[in-house]
Amino acid sequence: MTFGITPRRAAGVALTLAAGLLLTACASAEPSPSGSTDEPGEFVRGETLRLGILQEPLSWDPSQAHVGHLLQPYQAVYDTLIMREPDGTLSPMLATEWSYNEDLTELTLELRDDVTFSDGEAFDAEAVKVNVENFKAGNGRQAAQLADVEAVEVVDADTVVLELTQPNPALEYYLSQAAGLMGSPAAIATEGIATLPVGSGPYVMEAAGSVPGSQYVFTANESYWNPELVKFNRVEMKVLVDVTARVNALVSGQIDATIVDARTAGQVEAAGKTLSANQVDWTGLMLLDRDGTLAPALADVRVRQAINYALDRETMLEQVQLGAGTVTHQVFGPESGAYIDELDERYPYDPEKARELLDEAGYGDGFELTIPTFPGLESIVPLLTQQFADVGITLVAESVPPQNIVADIAGGKFPAAYFFLFQGEPWVAINQLISTEATYNAFDSMTPELQELIDEVRISGAESDDAAKKINEYVTEEAWFAPLYRLDQIYFYDPNTITSVPQTQQAVPSIYNYSPVQK
Incomplete structure (x- = not known):
């Protein structure tokens, strides 16, 4: 790695999606007259908090809210x-x-x-x-x-x-x-x-200054019930889908904080910005079609295991993330309570083993597997394609608009998908990835054994870790997924204008975690 990141680096759900828009405005972070005080130690409200966001909400109806970095706009x-x-x-x-x-x-x-x-x-x-x-x-x-x-x-x-x-x-x-x-x-x-x-939050959207696809502007809710959370007079969220646009905006001082990536972190750090870090997500393949509805080969556990053996995780981590992450073979993170150390050695890179399993399953001549792709996967898809080809699998990457990707994956349009996913509390992960109610169990895969384990977690309360570990072992052994690594989320802020506190298990800080620098 070529940039100085603290030992506990950020990992995340951030998707680098499509080409972003240029920033159009730059606002001051000077304290506002309304918050001015001559009393030492008393908090002074900041003028404007300017954030670069990767995506805008598809709808501001709270029923359509999402999580991760997409929760932050709703929190305003x-x-x-x-x-x-x-x-x-x-x-x-x-x-x-x-x-x-x-x-x-x-x-x-x-x-x-x-x-x-x-x-x-x-x-x-x-x-x-x-x-x-x-x-x-x-x-x-x-x-x-x-x-x-x-x-x-x-x-x-x-x-x-x-x-x-x-x-x-x-x-x-x-x-x-x-x-x-x-x-x-x-x-x-x-x-x-x-x-x-229309909510009761610390800020109110300013319709006149908000332009879908470009920026959203919020002003302080002066009648807010908890004034301590209203730390700025104004919040601007600039929609900057392209990482280069975010880097340029942060380095030039047009925004105060945003997500970048490993290849651009050095430039941002050299410009004097500060890393706000915590580990969040894993990235890799969801092998969704476990009954073989769209891709018959995936119905055989040996094929799914072969895919795991075919992946050179270390090389992909180094080439795509410059080493900014941790190789993993499981979808539960180290802080989840369901994590098992030895599972991270379950599928060492072994193309020969992969070919043997494919041959045993009757797919020695290979098969075709289609996954959705979207802007941001330009580095990983060629590597996946080559490593799959090395064991006889033809990977077909079908372009999907960023706004449709979650719906298409959850709707069962693809037998497998590469994505970035949360490693949180066991029940949250189970209901995101594994249960028949999970968003990313698109084909409702389930067995009586697995359902029994899920039911055990449901009723076990604080004693649920043992059952959750059994679920982790089950889906890892059955190769429901092909994780690559827990990627480092790289979130920088300008220490001259704001302070930022990381939010555990979240790619970006909650809106309440920013404060203006006190002069």
């Missing part, structure tokens, strides 16, 4: 029921406290009684009910987060009960994510919510 305008602190601790936000019943099928939330949405509507238990029902009906990319919520009971204005069909160990976590975003019921009832968000 929408509060969540529960807040996730930088270290992952869950703390009160719109819900002041919460508790389960004895069999873990009812979650009771006590709510704040002093919150209004930016359109003047009151936040209360009825608003929670509207939002939960909207999230479920909207069937967005994170709809699985509330799949176990059967009904919402309004007890009184400040108390609501989420009734579950079965225990969900990650529900509190989900309520700090997309499922917990609360919008104004009046706005949710209109089509306008897709383009103009």
Whole structure:
């Protein structure tokens, strides 16, 4: 590696997608007159926080919210029921406290009684009910987060009960994510919510200054219930899909923080920017069609294992990421509780072994495998293609528009897909990748043995790690995936204008984690 990154480097979900747009504005980070003070040690609100974002929301309807780096824009305008602190601790936000019943099928939330949405509507238990029902009906990319919520009971204005069909160990976590975003019921009832968000968050979107595809502008919510979270008078999010555009914007001072990549990190570091780091995701192949619906070869576990043996992970990590990452053979991360050290040695690079397995499975003459590709995979796809060809597999990369990639993968349009995916708590990963409700179990693969293990995790609560490890062993041995490495997420900020605290298991900081430099 050619740049100085701290031992605990950032890893992430960031996708380098399509050619970005040039920045059009540069704003000052001087403290605002409204926040001025002569008292030493007293916080002074910053003028403008300028962030480079990789993608814009497909819709501002909270039911369509996503996670990872795509959660951050929603956090500017929408509060969540529960807040996730930088270290992952869950703390009160719109819900002041919460508790389960004895069999873990009812979650009771006590709510704040002093919150209004930016359109003047009151936040209360009825608003929670509207939002939960909207999230479920909207069937967005994170709809699985509330799949176990059967009904919402309004007890009184400040108390609501989420009734579950079965225990969900990650529900509190989900309520700090997309499922917990609360919008104004009046706005949710209109089509306008897709383009103009109306929430109770620390900022309010400025419609006049926001241009889809270019930038979104937010101004401070002066009536916000928690003034300590309103740290800037203005937030600008510049849509910069291309990494070169983000680097140029950060180096030239047009933005305060953004994601870059290993090949550009040295340039950014040399310009005096500071790394804000934490490890988040794995990247590699999801071998989705395990019943052979589109690609009959994938129905044979020996073929899926052969694919794993065919991959030279070390070489790909070095050539694509300049070594900025950690080779892995499993989809659960080291901090998840389901991680098993020895599994990261399960599939050493062995093309001969791969060819032997393919021959045993009846595919010694090879077969064709189609995956979707999108901007950002230019370095990895040729390497995959060559390594597959070395064992007789023809890889076909079909171009897909970035905005369609998740829907196409989840919709079962491809037998396999290369992607960047979260390595979080076991139940979150299970319901993202493995269960029949998971977004990325496109063909609903399942066996009685695996379902039994999933059910065990569901009801085990704090004792679920052992069952989760068994799930990890199962999907690794059955080669449901072909992970390559946990890639380092490289997020830089300008230390002259802001400070930035990393958000555990998230590619970018939460919106609350930025503060202006105090003069």
